Amino acid sequence: MGDSYTVQLSTELINQLAGDGPKPKRKVKKPKPKTRNEREPPQIKKNQIPTAQPNSSTGSIWSPRQPPPPPPMYLPITPPPHPPPSSIPEVEAIRAVCRESEKVVEKLERKESDMLQELNQRAKELRDKEFKLPYQNPMLCTAEREDCLRCYKENPNEPLKCSHAVKKFADCARQARQNRNVAAS
Numbered sequence: 001m002g003d004s005y006t007v008q009l010s011t012e013l014i015n016q017l018a019g020d021g022p023k024p025k026r027k028v029k030k031p032k033p034k035t036r037n038e039r040e041p042p043q044i045k046k047n048q049i050p051t052a053q054p055n056s057s058t059g060s061i062w063s064p065r066q067p068p069p070p071p072p073m074y075l076p077i078t079p080p081p082h083p084p085p086s087s088i089p090e091v092e093a094i095r096a097v098c099r100e101s102e103k104v105v106e107k108l109e110r111k112e113s114d115m116l117q118e119l120n121q122r123a124k125e126l127r128d129k130e131f132k133l134p135y136q137n138p139m140l141c142t143a144e145r146e147d148c149l150r151c152y153k154e155n156p157n158e159p160l161k162c163s164h165a166v167k168k169f170a171d172c173a174r175q176a177r178q179n180r181n182v183a184a185s
Helices: 011-018 089-130 142-154 159-184
Strands: none
Touching (some): 142 159
């Protein structure tokens, strides 16, 4: 690559190329039809240097007499340098507005998360109140009631035998009513 070349162009050549000057008269040669088969490799003469021809078996264009070309060299791509900070006042004003907007967005996100927590807490309290079982009065006289029912089952044809169990159940129920009335007043 150390060779240097000099090219000189004459005005006649420039005019010919531009189409202004006289055109040289040449005979147009007709292409000769190829007689050789396309698949046949070309004949190499003794003093001729082999040229790169496609190899039909491998698809490579390098002949076995020439070494393969070196692999391609990949260079890292350096990112373009960052532009210098602009000193245009309009750009600085836009950046200031963007910073303020980001602060407002952060503030709104915090407020939203606080409101969401409060909403979840209130929903939980409401659900607990709504689905809480009401206070149930304890069943009074359950033992006497069970004794009365068992007696009737044991003596289905003779209910008078259960009079003592019925009397105990009635006394217990009357006493529970009186206690409730006293407590209410």
